[in-house]
Amino acid sequence: GAGVSQTPSNKVTEKGKYVELRCDPISGHTALYWYRQSLGQGPEFLIYFQGTGAADDSGLPNDRFFAVRPEGSVSTLKIQRTERGDSAVYLCASSLIGVRGNEQFFGPGTRLTVL
Amino acid sequence: AQSVAQPEDQVNVAEGNPLTVKCTYSVSGNPYLFWYVQYPNRGLQFLLKYITGDNLVKGSYGFEAEFNKSQTSFHLKKPSALVSDSALYFCAVRSEDTDKLIFGTGTRLQVFP
Structure with missing residues (x-):
């Protein structure tokens, strides 16, 4: 079956611009996660959705970052006034909920480069 | 606070030899690894x-x-390494009361023919 998909695969933007990154989870997965992976580091948690609502947004670094999931499926991560330090690979994952210790399935990521 | 440590940036092993990639963790309560x-x-x-x-x-x-609960470790192993196993390996942990994963910094495994 189809896995988690993310678009675009690469995004180059200029400092100060606004960007949107999209994630399509595995069909039927009600939990959706965003992580950020900087060069040479492990993924860092940003935000977690159960259905349409953000259950945990404690990892968002500041108010320039925002994510939505209006219909409980596709999610968009939005970054305003991008900074060079935002350059990273943004990973999306999805999982089933209600299953103890369920693993998260990751998409291929969006590589964001802020010039 | 939850944390994961992968003490080795890189592990080198010859094809056919056993491999181990180390991971230790810290979490309150029971871990999911x-x-x-x-x-x-x-x-x-x-x-x-x-x-x-x-x-x-x-x-x-x-x-x-x-x-290994007493050593708070979760080491990855394979009895006989393949060249195709060469990749970056991440250990992750979460506690029972949260869904976010905490990742280690990763270990690059290089298997030589």
């Missing part, structure tokens, strides 16, 4: 997990991991 593998320009692929039960868990591609 995971190993993921990342190939170049690809997303993270799930290998195996420990939730409860038998301390030795088996996963994909012949990998296994041993949970």
Whole structure:
């Protein structure tokens, strides 16, 4: 079956611009996660959705970052006034909920480069 | 606070030899532990997990991991390494009361022919 998909695969933007990154989870997965992976580091948690609502947004670094999931499926991560330090690979994952210790399935990521 | 340590940036092993990639963790309560593998320009692929039960868990591609509660470790192992196992490996942990994963910094496994 189809896995988690993310678009675009690469995004180059200029400092100060606004960007949107999209994630399509595995069909039927009600939990959706965003992580950020900087060069040479492990993924860092940003935000977690159960259905349409953000259950945990404690990892968002500041108010320039925002994510939505209006219909409980596709999610968009939005970054305003991008900074060079935002350059990273943004990973999306999805999982089933209600299953103890369920693993998260990751998409291929969006590589964001802020010039 | 939850944390994961992968003390080795890189592990080198000859093909056919056993391999071990180390991971230690810190979490309040019972841990849920995971190993993921990342190939170049690809997303993270799930290998195996420990939730409860038998301390030795088996996963994909012949990998296994041993949970050791007293040493708070979850080392990844494989009896006979393949060149195709060369990749970046991440250990991750979460506690029972949260869904976010905390990842280690990764260990690059290089298997030489």
